[in-house]
Amino acid sequence: MSSFDLRGKTALITGASRGIGLAMADSLAAAGADIVAVSATLDPQGSAVQEAVESHGRSFSGHRVDFADPDAVASFGSGLAGSGTPIDILINNAGTIERAPAAEHSVDSFSRVIQINLTSQFILTQLIGRGMLARGSGRIIFTASLLSFQGGINVPGYTASKSAVAGLIRALANEWTASGVTVNGIAPGYIATDNTAALRADPARTQAILDRIPAARWGEPEDLGGAAVFLSSDAARYISGVILPVDGGWLGR
Template identity: 65%
Template structure:
């Protein structure tokens, strides 16, 4: 019996699917019934971990390579996805981070972060969202951050990009909700991935973070899966323009 969370017959595109949160998102969506198109700059054409997990869930998997820092590559990705038939679900998860005090934050790093984390996601959402609007159905999910709400330390470009994603989520939701397209975002808390390794390897920062988290632990990438399935499914058909924290209670502290 189908449930509101059943994604059977749907196709989901997940950027940044090669590892970490994107890998967990793709696996969760596959387990809910969706076929997956995984996108990453270095995604193996065959035999990747994400492909293995999706196929283990009994779903189809397609691998696409695209560098989100390359505007032309993002446009080509949109064309390729359009040619294959517009996806039902677009998960804009691919992102990057650079850590440096603001007074030492070079222009090149700023431009790279904004291009990957914000501009590429707008371009891809615009092109795929246009098709969803015409069709009258679609789900777009951004991976935001706790720094969509806070400023962080030594990550000015990242914080600016993720705050921008929160605004973009609301702006697109305002325009597209009436056409049956749900646009929302997930704000992961402190998740044990490569992006947070420097924090976890610093004993003082690691302890300060753990002390602040009511759940008492770092999140795992798999903790993001349930929220992803919810926002990708019919269960969220009346949810528009939210940034949903999955943070162990960090923001409530």
């Protein structure tokens, strides 16, 4: 059996209703994993992600949870942890972005972004991670960002959250890797999703971004699938505490 084969594994993917999360769910299902999908807007039945997963012959379970509500995240995580269905792979992909110059960025917006992108991710990881630690195996992957390494423009809350996610990845890897639970991150570059719609609508910003990307194009959500499968698999069993950029060469420029 290939070391990239995920048959017999169950993956929980947050932010799975569209974009990067949907693409990751599709790729993991194609590699053999059963999928538990969750997002704030996901229809539990009849969604695009359900169709994608089931097209590969894998089982699917969909859940709607608002990651701006820590109590809802804790309730969902506790219920899943106690359901008797072990989660082998956790992909923390749920996230949001608020754009405004730092001098005008409201504290409410800043706090909401931190809650969704960081605090709720920790709550869910803690609850699911306990089961992984007890079993002595697991794969945890966070969706980080180029702004885990850089400052960005007009997105102070997002940059703060994704920089903190980078630190959380390393902290959890330090504690959990010896118990068989690897913790890594994927840092998408400029990907054509809802989060980058404002940038792509600005011709000057779009051209400036493209001028720096050696691949000379915006990424597609599907470009993240291979990295997600790799870090979820036995092929990455000796990799932990790493953030893998999938950015068309942006950071190397």
